[in-house]
Amino acid sequence: MLRPVAKAAKSRKRDLALPHHNPRRTREEHSHETAQDYVEIIAELIAATGEARVIDLARRLGVTHVTVARTIQRLQREGLVTSLPYRSIFLTGSGRKLSEESRSRHETVVDFLKSLGVPAVVAQSDAEGIEHHVSRETLKAFVKHLRKKERGRK
Amino acid sequence: MLRPVAKAAKSRKRDLALPHHNPRRTREEHSHETAQDYVEIIAELIAATGEARVIDLARRLGVTHVTVARTIQRLQREGLVTSLPYRSIFLTGSGRKLSEESRSRHETVVDFLKSLGVPAVVAQSDAEGIEHHVSRETLKAFVKHLRKKERGRK
DNA sequence: TCAAAGATGTAGCCGAGGCTACAAATTCAT
DNA sequence: ATGAATTTGTAGCCTCGGCTACATCTTTGA
Numbered sequence: 001m002l003r004p005v006a007k008a009a010k011s012r013k014r015d016l017a018l019p020h021h022n023p024r025r026t027r028e029e030h031s032h033e034t035a036q037d038y039v040e041i042i043a044e045l046i047a048a049t050g051e052a053r054v055i056d057l058a059r060r061l062g063v064t065h066v067t068v069a070r071t072i073q074r075l076q077r078e079g080l081v082t083s084l085p086y087r088s089i090f091l092t093g094s095g096r097k098l099s100e101e102s103r104s105r106h107e108t109v110v111d112f113l114k115s116l117g118v119p120a121v122v123a124q125s126d127a128e129g130i131e132h133h134v135s136r137e138t139l140k141a142f143v144k145h146l147r148k149k150e151r152g153r154k
Numbered sequence: 155m156l157r158p159v160a161k162a163a164k165s166r167k168r169d170l171a172l173p174h175h176n177p178r179r180t181r182e183e184h185s186h187e188t189a190q191d192y193v194e195i196i197a198e199l200i201a202a203t204g205e206a207r208v209i210d211l212a213r214r215l216g217v218t219h220v221t222v223a224r225t226i227q228r229l230q231r232e233g234l235v236t237s238l239p240y241r242s243i244f245l246t247g248s249g250r251k252l253s254e255e256s257r258s259r260h261e262t263v264v265d266f267l268k269s270l271g272v273p274a275v276v277a278q279s280d281a282e283g284i285e286h287h288v289s290r291e292t293l294k295a296f297v298k299h300l301r302k303k304e305r306g307r308k
Numbered sequence: 309t310c311a312a313a314g315a316t317g318t319a320g321c322c323g324a325g326g327c328t329a330c331a332a333a334t335t336c337a338t
Numbered sequence: 339a340t341g342a343a344t345t346t347g348t349a350g351c352c353t354c355g356g357c358t359a360c361a362t363c364t365t366t367g368a
Binding site (some may be wrong): 030113116117118119122123125126128129130132133134135137138141142144145 | 184270276277283286291296299
């Protein structure tokens with residue numbers, strides 16, 4: 001029968017007062033997440049092995065070296081890392097700063113999840129995804145909760 | 155000087171025992187997130203206004219109708235929605251099922267955040283992102299925490 | 309009723325992030 | 339020191355999710 005498109009829609013001119021999603025920042029946002037993941041891992045690799053190579057990143061991320069190489073080019077354009085052909089990767093000042101912020105936030109999220117009784121492995125894995133979506137306020141709430149637990153245990 | 159790539163890397167044959175990220179399911183995963191967002195919103199729209207139109211989805215998501223139209227095509231391929239040219243969008247059985255799962259999970263996350271003292275608006279917004287990264291176990295921990303609070307208040 | 313407004317469709321562009329295949333450079337081991 | 343193994347680079351292809359521009363269909367209102 002193909003009922004007309006607007007049926008229950010007569011009384012609505014527009015603006016149907018349902019919550020709008022945050023103006024789909026998604027695309028740009030996602031590239032930020034990737035950047036954070038990368039600089040975080042680069043920092044870890046440097047700390048652990050003295051250097052960060054494309055192949056190491058690729059293994060850590062579970063992608064091919066090609067994907068990593070292209071992303072590193074982008075991060076270089078964005079001023080987060082430096083790299084020379086066939087040499088390993090270094091963080092710039094802002095790259096290091098970002099990596100530290102990310103690490104700290106990541107740690108908070110992991111600790112918080114563990115404080116809820118989530119198994120360490122799961123907490124670690126979930127935090128990977130969650131950390132990029134935790135606002136200032138929520139992060140603060142996490143910290144507060146952690147502090148309370150802390151006090152409780154003393 | 156260009157120090158050689160491998161320097162501190164001598165003692166490492168491979169497998170440097172740093173945690174690997176979950177085999178970058180990212181790409182496919184992300185399209186799942188999108189699918190969930192869409193079916194959730196479609197269900198809401200149908201509940202609220204009797205129908206789900208491309209333009210409504212576009213407004214809710216803050217993207218153009220073109221993006222929505224293309225995504226709807228994909229969801230149709232995947233058997234989550236049905237749509238005919240110039241007609242509004244319907245959920246299939248599995249679409250409805252997915253939308254309900256998503257809604258429930260979303261609700262849990264929002265309630266959980268609010269229970270931590272996160273302002274409702276922020277909780278709502280953060281949940282959008284977080285809900286897609288919460289594992290079974292973590293979700294269970296959220297529920298447990300909510301129940302405890304519940305009991306505390308009685 | 310019929311023209312204007314609104315919604316939908318289509319073509320084509322872009323960047324991010326996947327991939328394979330192959331070439332070239334570097335490192336390692338004999 | 340040199341050949342094999344490893345690592346890096348490059349070309350080219352894909353999908354997804356953004357977009358603009360423009361065509362077409364539907365709904366609405368005078």
